[in-house]
Amino acid sequence: MLRAIPGVDLVELPEAEICCGSAGIYNMLQPQAASDLGRRKADNIRGTGADVLVTANPGCLLQIRKYLEGDLPMLHPIQLIDASIRGVRPPEMCAPRM
Numbered sequence: 325m326l327r328a329i330p331g332v333d334l335v336e337l338p339e340a341e342i343c344c345g346s347a348g349i350y351n352m353l354q355p356q357a358a359s360d361l362g363r364r365k366a367d368n369i370r371g372t373g374a375d376v377l378v379t380a381n382p383g384c385l386l387q388i389r390k391y392l393e394g395d396l397p398m399l400h401p402i403q404l405i406d407a408s409i410r411g412v413r414p415p416e417m418c419a420p421r422m
Contacts, residue, residue: 326378326401329408335372339364346387358387366391376417378404 326332345351345361365388369377377398379385385398392398397416407414 326404329404332404332408335374337372338368344384344387346381346383348383351387359391362387362391366393366395370395376404376414 326334342364343350343361344365345358347358351358351362369388369392374396377388377392377396378401379388379398380401382400385400389398397414399414399416403414403416
């Protein structure tokens with residue numbers, strides 16, 4: 325579905341099959357392992373050179389946001405689809421990065 329959005333180029337994520345470390349409550353039960361996974365995922369995301377991260381899992385959004393430390397706007401796919409339908413940039417992509 326995302327491939328059908330005009331102007332969107334999808335970038336493959338290295339080690340996409342590896343969890344971000346959230347995994348339900350894994351980040352609370354195994355905080356060190358979850359932290360290691362979160363950092364690894366964030367490093368892989370940064371390495372893609374992508375302008376925005378889109379993921380449908382709210383746990384992943386929270387976990388990855390912690391380790392990206394504001395480096396990249398993050399959206400749920402519906403936010404990107406909605407912005408495309410309305411012909412606007414998602415607000416998260418317009419705000420200055422910290």
